[in-house]
Amino acid sequence: MEFHLVVNEILADPAQDSNGDGEFNDREDEFVEIVNPPGGSTVDLSGWSLSDVVEIRHIFPAGTLLLPGCGIVVFGGGTPVGEFGHCLVQTASTGMLALFDGGDIVYVKDINSVVVASLAFVQSQDLDQSLTRFPDITGPEPLIKHSDAPGSGGALFSPGTLVDGTIFSGCVE
Secondary structure, three states: OOOOOEEEEEEOOOOOOOOOOOOOOOOOOOEEEEEEOOOOOOEEOOOOEEEOOOOEEEEOOOOOEEOOOEEEEEEOOOOOOOOHHHOEEEEOOOOOOOOOOOEEEEEEEOOOOOEEEEEEEEOOOOOOOOEEOOOOOOOOOOOEEHHHOOOOOOOOOOOOEOOOOOEOOOOOO
16 A cells, blocks of 8 residues: 655644643643645554654554544643644653654654654754644655744644644544
């Protein structure tokens, strides 16, 4: 089966409550947003992993199906509250993402540990916002500061939505 996943947005250095649980926590409010671009097939992420250069940070549970044109947001922890653009939302199965603020490499690996998507990022310390592709899904690397992305309105992050806050085309209510 042909598929292509994209690491679309990453927040390694949060300064606000990005998961909407009412509490700011610099570990729990980290997130990685992964998108299955439109036009492809549904991807079964069951048993797949999200890792960085240090270790596996999350194992996707059974039944995690990512529709084409939709995304999944993995937060470091907490109890995410909100619609997040109708994307799938999970918290790190290890209890934290522990992304390095100065830069890291994030990997999505299938059940056989084959890298399906990856993203290397470098940022200055105390960025206090996410890095995102622009345009969403197809934008090149390196990612840009979220508040600099056209249409962001200066927002510092947009977990589960496009930079401008609208939903991904394949996400259903």
